[in-house]
Amino acid sequence: MTGIESPWVAVPVVLLLVAGGLLTLVGSLGLVRLPSFQARMHGVSMGSTLGLGCIIIASVVVSSAMAQRFVPHALLITVFVVITAPATAIMLMRASLYRARAKSAAGRGAETEG
Amino acid sequence: MSRLIDYAAWFAAACAGLGMLLATWRVIRGPAAQDRVLGLDTLYVNGMLTLLVLGIRAGSGVYFEVALLIALFGFVGSVALAKFLLRGEVIEP
Amino acid sequence: MPVLTVALVAMWLALNDTVAPGQVLLGIVLAMVLTWWAARLRPLRPRLRRLQLGFGLLAVVFVDIVRSNLAVGRIILGLVGRRRVRTDFLDIPLDLQDAHGLAVLAMIVTSTPGTVWVGLATDRRTLTLHILDLDDEQKWVRIIKDRYERPLIDIFQP
Numbered sequence: 001m002t003g004i005e006s007p008w009v010a011v012p013v014v015l016l017l018v019a020g021g022l023l024t025l026v027g028s029l030g031l032v033r034l035p036s037f038q039a040r041m042h043g044v045s046m047g048s049t050l051g052l053g054c055i056i057i058a059s060v061v062v063s064s065a066m067a068q069r070f071v072p073h074a075l076l077i078t079v080f081v082v083i084t085a086p087a088t089a090i091m092l093m094r095a096s097l098y099r100a101r102a103k104s105a106a107g108r109g110a111e112t113e114g
Numbered sequence: 115m116s117r118l119i120d121y122a123a124w125f126a127a128a129c130a131g132l133g134m135l136l137a138t139w140r141v142i143r144g145p146a147a148q149d150r151v152l153g154l155d156t157l158y159v160n161g162m163l164t165l166l167v168l169g170i171r172a173g174s175g176v177y178f179e180v181a182l183l184i185a186l187f188g189f190v191g192s193v194a195l196a197k198f199l200l201r202g203e204v205i206e207p
Numbered sequence: 208m209p210v211l212t213v214a215l216v217a218m219w220l221a222l223n224d225t226v227a228p229g230q231v232l233l234g235i236v237l238a239m240v241l242t243w244w245a246a247r248l249r250p251l252r253p254r255l256r257r258l259q260l261g262f263g264l265l266a267v268v269f270v271d272i273v274r275s276n277l278a279v280g281r282i283i284l285g286l287v288g289r290r291r292v293r294t295d296f297l298d299i300p301l302d303l304q305d306a307h308g309l310a311v312l313a314m315i316v317t318s319t320p321g322t323v324w325v326g327l328a329t330d331r332r333t334l335t336l337h338i339l340d341l342d343d344e345q346k347w348v349r350i351i352k353d354r355y356e357r358p359l360i361d362i363f364q365p
Binding site: 003005006007010013014017018020021022024025027028029031032037040041044047048051052055056058059062063066073074076077080084087088091092094095096098099 | 123130136181185186192199200
């Protein structure tokens with residue numbers, strides 16, 4: 001239990017938590033529903049941008065309210081994820097394109113040989 | 115009001131947990147190797163979110179450190195797997 | 208004062224959640240050693256011309272992150288009506304040449320769902336993106352060039 005009773009803190013936190021949870025869930029649902037690999041990558045970035053952002057802000061608000069001062073350390077996770085996300089995304093995208101090309105080339109090779 | 119935050123935190127944790135299940139389905143189902151890597155990537159992001167939400171609920175700072183470590187190691191793991199798919203090697207000479 | 212040193216001190220203090228003098232001193236020493244070490248590792252130095260323009264860009268990117276999250280969410284849940292969503296690659300001619308500017312552009316593109324960075328031509332003149340909802344190619348080219356690339360050129364290039 002957080003022990004926060006002020007509605008000025010609690011209402012934004014509740015809204016942020018619900019929004020963050022729903023965004024994460026919809027993003028993960030995209031992983032199941034979207035038809036191709038490249039399309040699925042867009043769904044995943046929902047959870048790691050706005051979904052994560054909402055929950056991080058809720059976390060900063062709660063820990064600041066509990067300590068009675070500004071506690072920004074949860075924001076470090078956002079900074080870290082924003083800096084690192086492009087590396088993973090670019091590598092995965094290029095890996096998928098490379099593997100699709102290699103597969104089709106191998107398929108053609110097998111046809112001409114057979 | 116504190117109870118309301120508690121319910122909202124449970125809701126968010128349930129959403130992230132369900133997201134982890136969906137990601138696990140993608141990891142098992144595939145079909146391509148990059149789909150599985152993407153599933154693992156989602157899995158660790160959702161796991162990190164679950165921990166952050168539990169940290170909010172418990173009002174404790176310990177969860178934050180675990181979440182930061184998951185973010186660090188999850189990133190290194192995803193990049194290593196993606197690099198392996200791209201080049202067949204993680205650390206090139 | 209180099210930007211990297213300041214950023215590292217701020218990060219150290221945020222991580223330890225304190226402004227005690229001992230930690231500040233330790234953070235400054237650590238940050239200076241790491242900055243010196245990183246400079247030897249990577250000789251390319253960023254030149255930030257007009258950093259104050261970054262705040263405007265940050266606001267624009269924040270609005271776009273919220274908007275694109277909602278747009279992608281609608282597509283995933285199938286709330287786009289009968290319209291067929293076209294998902295495809297898009298080539299964008301690029302004027303931004305600075306490596307650090309391009310790195311920031313990669314962060315922006317990745318952070319807005321609906322766009323994923325695919326690759327940059329070796330001469331840095333063409334950027335390929337993968338776009339989930341490619342309804343109008345000219346609209347997306349304008350978004351990237353006017354909203355993100357123009358401020359980045361102003362910030363990073365003389």
